[in-house]
Amino acid sequence: MAFSKTCLTLSGNEQGYGSFRSLVVSQNYLAFTDVSKNLVTVYQRNPQGRWLKSHDIAPPPNSPVAKIGSGFGYSMALDGNNLIIGAFFNKVQPTAADRLMYPLMPPNSNSAYGGAIYRTDVRKPASIQRIDQPKSGEVAGFNVSADQGSVAFPVNYYDTRSVFSSYTALVSGKTTRSINVPSGKVAIKNNILVVANTSLIGINNDSVSLLSVLDLKQPKQLPRKIETGFLVLGISISDQLIAATGSDQNWRLAESQRKALIVSIKDGSKHSLSGSGMVHVYRNLLVRNYPYTPDYEIPGQIEVFDFQDINKPRLLYSQKKVDAQNAQLHNQEIYTIQGNKLCIEPLPK
Helix, strand or coil: CCCCCEEEECCCCCCCCCCEEEEEECCCEEEEEEHHHCEEEEEEECCCCCEEEEEEECCCCCCHHHHHCCCEEEEEEEECCEEEEEEEEECCCCCHHHHCCCCCCCCCCCCCEEEEEEEEECCCCCCCEECCCCCCCEECCCCCEEECCEEEEEEEEECCCCEEEEEEEEEECCEEEEECCCCCCCCCCCCCEEECCCEEEEECCCCCCEEEEEECCCCCCCCEEEECCCEEEEEEECCCEEEEEEECCCCCCCHHHEEEEEEECCCCCEEEEECCCEEEEECCEEEEEECCCCCCCCCCEEEEEECCCCCCCEEEEEEECCCCCEEEEECCEEEEEECCEEEEEECCC
C-alpha cells in the first residue's frame, strides 16, 4: 500500500524549538520526547497504516527526575516491545532563562547532574523498571542504545566542576556488566550503539578520532579499531553500516569544514562525505540532516543516500530549506520532527 507524506501535530511544545529531543521508530510503534514536559508520547500504526496516539509515559512518581520536572526521555531506544528511556537532568531546578537552553544541555554546568535508565513496555502504560545500578557519584541517562535484548549506556562520574568518563554498562536480562572499551564519553552524542546483540561501538579511550568495535560474543578479544582522521562528534550504526561524523578541530566549525565517514560492516571498505550534519543509518541507507541555526552555512537541508555500493552512494532524497530537529529512517520511510510536527514521508524507490 502506497502512502503519501503525512504530519502529526505534537502538543506541549511551550518551551519552543528544541524541546522535542528524542525520536525512536519501529514497524508498529514510534515514541518521541518532550523533555521540557517530562513526557514520552507513544503512537501506534493501525492496520490501515495510519499513526494514532496510543498513550503517554511519565517518570515514576517521586523519582528525582519527576521532582525536577524535566529531563525524562533525554535519550531513548526501542528494541522490539522494550522501550528504554534515559533521564538526564540538573539537580538544581532550572530557571526560566535556563530552560531556553535546557533541551540541548542541562544548565548550570557547575552543579551536580542526575540521571537514570528505565525500561517499560511500549505497547501499553506499564510499570517502569529502573535498570541502571549507579554507585555514589555515577550518572547514566545521557545516551542509551538497545538491540535484541541488550541495553548499553555510558556511566559517568560528575562533581561540581567536571565530568569524568567512567565505563560502559551492558544490561542483558537481569545481568549487568561493565566494559571499559569503548569509552563512554559524555561529550559524544551517539557514543554507544549495540548492533544485532554482537557488537558494541564507541569512541576509543586513547584517541577522539578512533572508533572501537567490540565483539560481545568474544569480549576477551581486543576491539577492532577504525581510524576516522577527525574529531568524532557522533556515531550511528546499522546491521550494514557504521557512520561517524565530526571535524578536524571542533564542533563549532562551519558545516563545510565538517565531514562524515561511512564504513561497511561486511568488508570494512570506507567512503567519505564532506559536510556532516547529523546522521542516522538504517540498513544500507543514511539520512543526513542539517538543522537550521544562524551559525550554519546551509539554511536547513535533509538528504538520504543509498550505500548499497559504498563506493558509489546514490542520492535518493533531498529537501532544502527544511528545519528538522531530528531525522530518522525506518523501512522505506523518513521521519522528521519539524517544529511542533512529526512528519512521515515515503522514500522513492
